[in-house]
Amino acid sequence: MRIGIMGGTFDPIHLGHLRAAEEIYWAFDLDKIIFIPSSRPPHKDANKVAPALHRYEMVSLATIFTPYFSVSSIEIDRPGRSYSVETVQEIQKVYGKDAVLYFIVGVDAFLEISTWKDARELLACVRFIVTARPGWRLDDVERSLRSKQLEKLGNPRFRYLKISEIESEAEIKTPKKGLVLLVEVVSHDISSTEIRHLVEEGRSIRFLVPDTVAAYMDKNQLYRENSRRRAGSVRDVEALKLRSSELKIHDAGNPRGRLLGELRSKKD
Numbered sequence: 001m002r003i004g005i006m007g008g009t010f011d012p013i014h015l016g017h018l019r020a021a022e023e024i025y026w027a028f029d030l031d032k033i034i035f036i037p038s039s040r041p042p043h044k045d046a047n048k049v050a051p052a053l054h055r056y057e058m059v060s061l062a063t064i065f066t067p068y069f070s071v072s073s074i075e076i077d078r079p080g081r082s083y084s085v086e087t088v089q090e091i092q093k094v095y096g097k098d099a100v101l102y103f104i105v106g107v108d109a110f111l112e113i114s115t116w117k118d119a120r121e122l123l124a125c126v127r128f129i130v131t132a133r134p135g136w137r138l139d140d141v142e143r144s145l146r147s148k149q150l151e152k153l154g155n156p157r158f159r160y161l162k163i164s165e166i167e168s169e170a171e172i173k174t175p176k177k178g179l180v181l182l183v184e185v186v187s188h189d190i191s192s193t194e195i196r197h198l199v200e201e202g203r204s205i206r207f208l209v210p211d212t213v214a215a216y217m218d219k220n221q222l223y224r225e226n227s228r229r230r231a232g233s234v235r236d237v238e239a240l241k242l243r244s245s246e247l248k249i250h251d252a253g254n255p256r257g258r259l260l261g262e263l264r265s266k267k268d
């Protein structure tokens, strides 16, 4: 089995995460990708992060209609801090030693990796895929790391790849351990930080997160502490009114209106 692992704070999950995962899934012929929300991210202030259960629920909602995406509470269930090295060891145990694990991480996160617990061990036990993100140069990753940092990682080798190159090169789909693949996915300039700011300012986040996630955030009043949303709520009410008046026009006799009418009478 070929399994992708994508960890993150997912505060909240957004289309940037999902699109990167989607491209890697197809390019590497994976069987599934497991999204793993962290409980208390070691490198982020835990008090400023939404409760783990909300982040988990949002990842579930975002992935529910994609059969090859799943979500695991493995890090949320584990007491104390979350370390990737422990997570991958646990997943390997569950799926058996024949399972090939791909650890998928964005370039911004990878550049911090020498500060992670047992980074060398982590690199040695999974295949590493580093994905592009606007604002970071993927083809410059090796040069951006200092020799001390590279040494701490066990001096891995790097290979920069476009998605089309992976598709045409069968052996690169199962790279040797210790080789870090830098993969140029179509990257979207979206971050959870930006989404939290937009919500705080009462602005639209449509087409940045799945609609199900936006609805969950709204229902649970997430990221709204200093919100000035009143103006937005008035706009929403106006939009609803507009939609219902449009429906009335359709009802007046055009085919869609008739269809709606027929459906209604069938239900009655």
Ligand code: ATP
Residues within 6 Å of the ligand: 007, 008, 009, 010, 011, 015, 016, 017, 020, 104, 105, 106, 107, 108, 109, 110, 131, 132, 133, 187, 188, 189, 190, 191, 192, 193, 194
């Ligand atoms: P924050 O702004 O709160 O740090 P984020 O958008 O960076 O949030 P994280 O949960 O920190 O999201 O990221 C989880 C993983 O997803 C990391 O490996 C990160 O590099 C990657 N990632 C985040 N956003 C994108 C994106 N737009 N495109 C590709 N990868 C991304």
Ligand code: MG
Residues within 6 Å of the ligand: none
């Ligand atoms: Mg981040």
